[in-house]
Amino acid sequence: MKNIKIILGMMVIFGMMSCDKLKEPYFTEPVVQKSDTIALEAADTLNFDGKVVVLLEDYTGVKCVNCPGAAEIATNLQTQYGEHLVVLGVHPKSALQNPAGGFPDFRTDDGNEWNNHFNISAYPTGTVNRQAAIGSASWTEEVGNVIGGNAPVRLIVKSEYYEATRELRLSIHSKFLQNVASDDVRLTVCMMENNIIGKQFTPAGVDTAYVHRHVFRGTADGMTWGRTLDADAESIAAGRNFITNMKFNVSEDYNADEFYIVALITDHNTRQVLMAAERKIK
């Protein structure tokens, strides 16, 4: 009889573990709507110098003592390389990002999934163009290695922002300058908010008025790893043009004056970022 009780208990546990009961809604509609194209102007293409724009992702946390030091490295690199470097401060979902105690909540599902993909469990850690996860001590060298290369894609983000309704319209123009031998080339559209003042752990204790830079606020269209540009293509040939249009309302939670769109062209098979672009909406 004792055996049977154990077995019945095991059956119940097994049953509970093996059912994923979902709740409504069972689907999510696209968070962005279709929109009209915002055309490129002559200045947009004239300003493009043909060099690659590199992405530095800073996996960080509000309760991570050493993270402000890493953020400073990122800011210095951006000062050095200007528009050829885009920084995203990514807050995943470990204890170090937990807002309990009046800390700001910068956690995102997208950031958490990126974090899990790269198996990051210690902070600060970063990736340069989504290659291996590396400690902040190596960022300067790694960014230096890739900066200055030729851009495989000319990536330009055009935007129109309507203050009264907070509607943001985007047209992201990607023109391939080189052949890209991948059957899954994607465009990821990220939201980023700069200069947010809030609590942060530092080596000197809690700073209640810390300036959080380059805070990743999630993907604009809810597509964590981006949208495939041409699902039928085995590769993308040089000369091909893609225009991706969308519109959405910028959440009241974000400061539109410090709001940016960061666009990324990636090879989804390797996750490598081929080209990045940044646009301040105001």
Add this chain to the structure above:
Amino acid sequence: MLGTTAMFGQGIFEKSKVTGSFQIDGNYYWEDEGIGITEEDINGNKFGGYGFGKVQYQLGNFTAGIRFESYQIFKMTGMPTELNGTGLANYFATYDNGTIGVTVGDIYDQFGNGLIFRTYEEWTLGFDNSLRGIRAVFRPTEGVTIKGLYGKQRLYWESYEDHGLVRGIDGEWDINQSVKAWNSTKLKATLGASFVSKYEADKEYNFGDNTYKLPQNVGAYAGRMNLGYGRFGLSAEYARKINDPSAFNNWIYRDGQELLASLSYSQKGLGIVLQAKRVDNMSFKSKRTEEENKLDIGFIPPLNYTHSHSLPSMFSYATQPNGEMGIQFQINYTIPKKTALGGKYGTKLAFNYSQVNDIKRDSIMVNGVNTMYMMGTKGYDSPFFAIGDKMFYRDFNFEIEKKISKDWNLTLMYINLYYDMETIEGHPEAEPVKAHFAFGEVIYKINKRHSLRLEMQHMWDNVSKDQEIDPLQEENYVKRGNWFAFLLEYTIAPKWFVSIADKYNYGNPIADNRDHYFTGSFGYIKDQTRIAISGGRQSQGLVCVGGVCREVPASSGVSLTITTSF
């Protein structure tokens, strides 16, 4: 030392038991313009064949077996062409000492009536959903059996890699065996419960602009009982399955449920069975994008009379996992010997009534939108006891079997059939079949070894010869209209038989379809070996086993079947 080894070796051989069976089906096809088979249909593929060999080895508590299969088939063969290929389709090893049993390899098993788990193989359908994995059986005390298993299911020769993982556990308690006080009671009771879960890795599915959530783990559970009291028997099983959006149910998230119940009475010369079932959204597959009956984990038992005669068997019922409610009533009575009606040898009477309807579905309105079967919603509501208006199938038939004299035996049967071709065969807008059938069979024993059998059938269809057919709907009238069929068989027991038969669709509304389907067969049986050759025409139709059906095209040719076992 050598002597010991030799003795040990000899012992093993003496205790070992090897069994097996082989079957080879060969076909040769030819063009037959009369039934629309052109050179293009055959496309040079005149020879086809398929076969298997199964060998099982047993030594004490240990059993191991393999099954090798080979297929060289075409559309004309009426088997799924994905089976083409050759290989080891099934292998397993089992150790079972009565208390504990373990099997590794390809497993065939079922929990209860199979509602949430049944793996089986059906050669005539080319169906095999065996589970490649591990099974453990534990019998802690007399009358208690607990089974646990996991693995991935077979689909033709496809890699097992992308199939979902199936895990299941089942417990059965035979109270009369395990409780001493119940050992000899009149009431017999067995209780059982099972739980099955499948795992698929995808968490999301993108369709159009929307992203649909997917359950990675879909659980199904069932409870059952079998009660017997004297001549009465009552058995029931209820199963439920949580949200399982799939291509089969148009990605709706409603829970599935199924009830199967049976009440029976039997005594010498009389048997009565009443059965009922309700199926609601119970397609349960280990890959959610599969259709038809591919990778089915659960099985829906059919509650219909299985017709073996060639005309009514063209209209066999296929169970509807998305929803059906059915009943069946069967009564068998033998009028005793040496009575006025029974005559010298007694008379057997059988009556069967079965009907299957759709379930009733009510719309769920969300923000003023009717979400009936809408992807990404609950799909519909369905009151448990309400029967849907649409009838899928109804059959009532009556059979008399009478031995007239020492040498003569007569069987007569009447069948009244309603067959919703649109649902069962998936032919949109097809007119339902409302047909009557008459069947008669006479067997004459010429002497101890020689006998002659004559079978005559007629079908009266509601579609008449003169009905005008929309040219776009011709596909739905291939086997409609009246039919006549006969079969004459001569048997020399126990080794030889020869037969000729014809089916004639003389009442087809399309003149080109008024075809004869002549066949001739010849067979030889010796011990465990059977060789049969048949030639002629095969009509288009459904081949069904246990409510699972496959459509076979019309063909013309010769086939050879050899089966043997040892």
